[in-house]
Amino acid sequence: MMEVPVAAPAEAEYQRVGDRCYEDFLFRPSMSSFTWPAIEEPVASVTWSLAALDDDPSYERLDRLVAVVEQGLSSCGGPTDTLFALDWQHTSYRFAPQEVGGLGQRVWPLSPYPGGDCCIFIAEDFRFGSFGHPWEESLRLFGGELLDIASTEVDKVLDPPVRRSGKAVGPA
Template sequence: MWDRFCADFDFKPSTTCRPAITEPVPSAVWHLHAHHRPVQDVPGRIDAIVRRGLLTDDLRLGTFGHPWEQTLTVWGPTLPAAVETELTELLGAPIRCRT
C-alpha cells in the first residue's frame, strides 16, 4: 500500500519540499501546532479523530501526518467534513483546503 500511496499522492520525503504530498480533492490541512490556547489532551484528541479515517484500502479517504511540516492532511468525499469541526476547535482553521 505504501508504494501505491507514494505514487498516487506524489509523496516527496523531504524536510524542504512542501507540501509533501499532492493533496487530493477534497482535502483539508491543519497545522498541528497552530493553536495558541490551552486545550486539554490535544494529542489524545487528535489521535482519536485520526483513527476514524487512517487510510482505506482504495486510498479514497484517509489521513496523513507529516512530521517535518507538522501538518495533518484529511481527505475523501466524507472524512474532511466529518472531522472539520473537531480539528478546527483543537487546531484552528485549516491552513489549506481543496474542494
C-alpha cells in the same frame, strides 16, 4: 475480517500500497521545506497546522485530536474493512479499525499525529485517509466522507485549516 486485528502487511502488499502512495500522491518525504507539501493533496482534502499543540503541556488537545481522527477513520469503513497505517521508514500495519481502540481491544497500531516521520492512514481503496507530516508540522485529512465526519472537530482542536484541496486558505 482479519484473523488478528493488527498485523504487518505481507511484503508484496506493503510494496503495492507504498508504490501507490508514491504514484497517486507524488509522495516526497523530506525535511526540506522546498518539497512541502510532501504529497499532492487530493481535491477533497483539508490541511491543518499542528502549531496549536505547541502550547499543550497536558496533551489534552493532542489526545482530543488523535481521538477525533481515529473515530473519523473508523467511521468511514464498513465493519469488515481494513486500513493501512504506514510509518515512513518504520514498521507499517494493516488493521481492522473496528477491532482496535475500544475497551479490552488492542490500541491503534500508530498515531495519526506524526511523532517523528511521515505517517499515513489510508483505506484499502485509497478513498479516504490522513497524512501527518512532522517537519511541516501538519495534518491533512482527505476524502469527502472523512472530512464530513471529522473536519469540524479538528478545526476546534487545531484552529482553522491552512489549505483546502491543496490551496492556501487566508486568515479568517
